[in-house]
Amino acid sequence: MHRRMCELIAELAALDDRCVDTKVDEYLPPKDGKHGRYPDVLIDWRDFGQFAVEYQMSFTFQTEVSQRCIHYNREGIPLLWVLSSFDPVRVPQAVSDVVHRHRGNAFVLDQQAVKASREQRTLVLTCHMSNGQGYDAPVLTRFDALTFPETQCPFLADRLAGPLIAHIKEKRLPYFRALRTWGDRMDHLPLPDLEPFAERRRVDRLVAAAFSIVAEAAGKPENFASDHPNIRAMLNTFQNSGSLAPYARLLTVLIENTALRDLLKGKVGEHLQRSIEGHRLGSVEQVDELSPEWILLRELLPEALDPFIRQRLIDSDVLPCWAHDG
Incomplete structure (x- = not known):
């Protein structure tokens, strides 16, 4: 059945005058690297180039999905995962991984798509798009209506990264507004709940320091936390004075996952490490991932501090430049 469906995809693609060639389960030598692959269907489009299709009937493990995506990205060949079926109510993890790669789009070759492909004489697929709570009613889409990013998998509409980024920015906006107007006052950041925080002033300064980083x-250098001429001086002073010493590990993880990672190789890293060592010796108490301060910064700066969201943005090739660790 898998072979027959792959041959059907090749047949429908070949209806398009732009289709130069199709291959089913033939070895594709590598352009870059030591190992090639056997794409389920390889289509060569005039004025576009090669295009690979993987037809998924079984539950492919996430690691295998990742390996195939990495391989085709490295080879510069767009990869489209086509599902044999899709139930928007019950989405197995293996299918969810594939949908995630396509930014919330699930592509299926069903009877309606086959009929539309023959009528329009090009490859047409049924597309289910995530709406955050479930999936919209499916729509038919032509191959040439999809968006093909430079890397990663194609999509009809970005239902994953776009809304996620918008939500993150909306969450941060009140804090940016407060930081830019607070002057010498340290008492009016819009913290969600004051009860868990032992010292409001210290948490305000922590948020200001993190946003400065x-x-x-x-x-776009801007020191929200102090009058120091740069963030190196600010971080060193706050660690030496002890005002941000309890957050040394948190700040270290933040810096490690930004374009400022090299800061940790100099005095800033030394001062942070000294505070962390102080915790081990019992002289400085360090917050951990379950502390309200860490949870707050993870919600405000998930690109660097939330491993799950960070990986989602990496997979969609939309991790902001500031969060690249070099």
């Missing part, structure tokens, strides 16, 4: 990493 991000601003510097983004190439």
Whole structure:
């Protein structure tokens, strides 16, 4: 059945005058690397180039999905995963991994898509798009209506990274507004709940320092936390004074996942490490991932501090430049 469906995909693609050639389960030598692959269907389109299709009937493990995506990205060949079926109510993890790669799009070759392909004489697929709570009613889409990013898998509409980025920015906006207006006052950041925080002033300064790090990493230096001429002086002073010493590990993880990673090789890294060592010796208490401060910064700066969201953005090739660790 898998072979027959792959041959059907090749047959429908060949209806298009732009289709130069199709191959089913034939070895594709590598352009870059030591190993090639056997794409389920390889289609060569005039004025576009090669295009690979993987037809998924079984539950492919996430690691295998990742390996195939990495391989075709390296080879510069767009990869489209086509599902044998899709139930929007019950989505197995293996299918969810594939949908995630296509930014919330699930592509299926069903009877309606086959009929439309023959009528339009090109490859047409049924597309289910995530709406955050479930999936919209499926629509038919032609191959040439899809968006093909430079890397990663094609999609009809970005239902994953776009809404996620918008949500993150909306969450941060009140804090940016407060930081830019607070002057010498340290008492009016819009913290969600004051009860868990032992010292409001210290948490305000932590958020200001973290946002200063991000601003510097983004190439738009702005010190929200102090009057120091740069964030190096600010971080060193706050570690030496002890005001941000309990957050040394948190700040280290943040810096490690930004374009400022090299800061940790100099005095800043030394001062942070000294505070961390102080915790091990019992002289400085360090917050951990379950502390309200860490949770707050993870919600505000998930690109660097939330491993799951960070990986989603990496997979969609939309991780912001400031969050690249070099």
